[in-house]
Amino acid sequence: MTPEAPLQIPKPARIVEIVEMTAIEKLFRLEFVDGSRMGFRPGQFVEVSVPGVGEAPISICKSPTRPGPLEITVRRVGRVTKALHAMKAGDVIGLRGPFGNGFPMEKMKGHDILLVAGGLGMAPLNSVLQYVLDRREDYGRIILMYGIRTYRDALFREEVFRMLEAQGEPVVLISYERDDPFMEEIAARYPNNVRKGVITVLCKECLLPHLTPGRTSAVVCGPPIMYKFVLKELVGLGIPPERIYMTLERRMECGMGKCGHCIVGGASNIKYICRDGPVFTGVDALTIRGLI
């Protein structure tokens, strides 16, 4: 690290484009004002600064294999993200990072990749999805399981539903939680791919025919409540817990293991989610207390 570019100081970045994804989520395309680029791995995050308001940790939702601006998907949920949603193309924000370990893309080479996304969890997993699609020869089958509330809440909707309709690779399985006539139609059309309920309803009948647990690596991201249930289902289907990778959320103010907010684990095994994670395995979930 050079003294000119300490990780504590944001670098100005310009919003080059904003895409409205849902009623509460927008995709921001960002470029550094000085023309530099940020190297990163799928699953890493950045600290996004809105000048005069504050900072929030946000996952990168694009693969490093793709050229062009950095992309983040932001849900309007707190003070900083509300301010971010009020900004427009051309405005300048600050970025620090990338932070965190990211997904072990090298280690997963040769495996089938099962992506399990719940709601906003699709954002970091989109980075993984693009990555494995771009390096198709390095990975086996790709299966995306996506849990949404209704059709209108789905992120990367066009891409996801286009892949579903193609009925080939990657295999797309979708669960929807709320009453939604449009999703009912889709479910009627693709009964083997779409079910009503929480994401785990997909595991038994829809996922099983496509799954070879012994050569599968799973990447999981969703709301905190989801992990316990998904981990149990996936281990139940025979995927080894050390090959289930989950990316976790916590309060983080520094992103680099100093501010103390994201500390988890018992006294003999303290971890910082921001620095030692945010990606942890199913085995970590057993050995690090309070992880999921």
Place this chain on the structure above:
Amino acid sequence: MIPPKKYLVTTSEEIFRFTPDEGYRPILDDRRIVLVGVHACDINAIRILDSVYLEEPEDIFYRRRRENTLIVGISCEPDEFCFCRSVGADSAQNGFDLFMYDLGDRYLIESGSTKGEKILRDLGLRQPDSADFVQLRRAMHERDLKFRKSLNAYGLPQIVDSNPTSEVWTRYSEKCLACGTCTLVCPTCRCYSVDEWKELTGECLRCRRWDSCFLRSHALVAGGLNFRPTRTDRFRHRYNCKSSIEWSTGRLFCVGCGRCSAFCPAEIDHVEVLNSLVHLSVMSA
């Protein structure tokens, strides 16, 4: 009452300013300070802060202050709250520039850095002789006998880790006022939070200030989910953190200064809580 950490990570510090024209400008504190009379426990605590803040990626604000700080330690006498000896923090092997041992009518001064070495040389003091070292050993021995408090530190991380549901946590957290005093007076507590605002001039300013894991907001995320929702969760979290091992020193994150017990308005005693936990876990095994 407040440990010397306040000179290295101040209670509230500006870290940068931003204007659209000038971008982000870090604010580094260039004051040079000398800390005189720092006790061994606090020197060991500063070593822990060094390890956290200077580990890659290092904290530039801490780095600058630390480089501009000269530390002069002094030997001390235990009071009714001290338990530094039981956690191995009753003497300092390094982390200071000079250390003064009180031998009654004179001081024996040890240097712990090249800066300290130079100061000693420039002072032109007499070299210590064997009588001075005999007196030092006697003084240290007499001091050892004065400790009245001792933490069962052996195996503590594992014991705390394996008893997350012990009734000890609820018993003491029910007394706890969750005021955060223990974290403010703790020489190794270092959680900070970040604030940012816009001045009337249009300039944006970011500050960081001491935070406490006893406050409800500590593990709260946007959207309202709290990862440590109850007072017992937060109480256990702090004891958990203080009972873990700092990897570079191999010692507990607690240096046994006793401040948390001395200043707790609910009179919760750190040693009593943890020793009760150890006692109860043996008795119920």
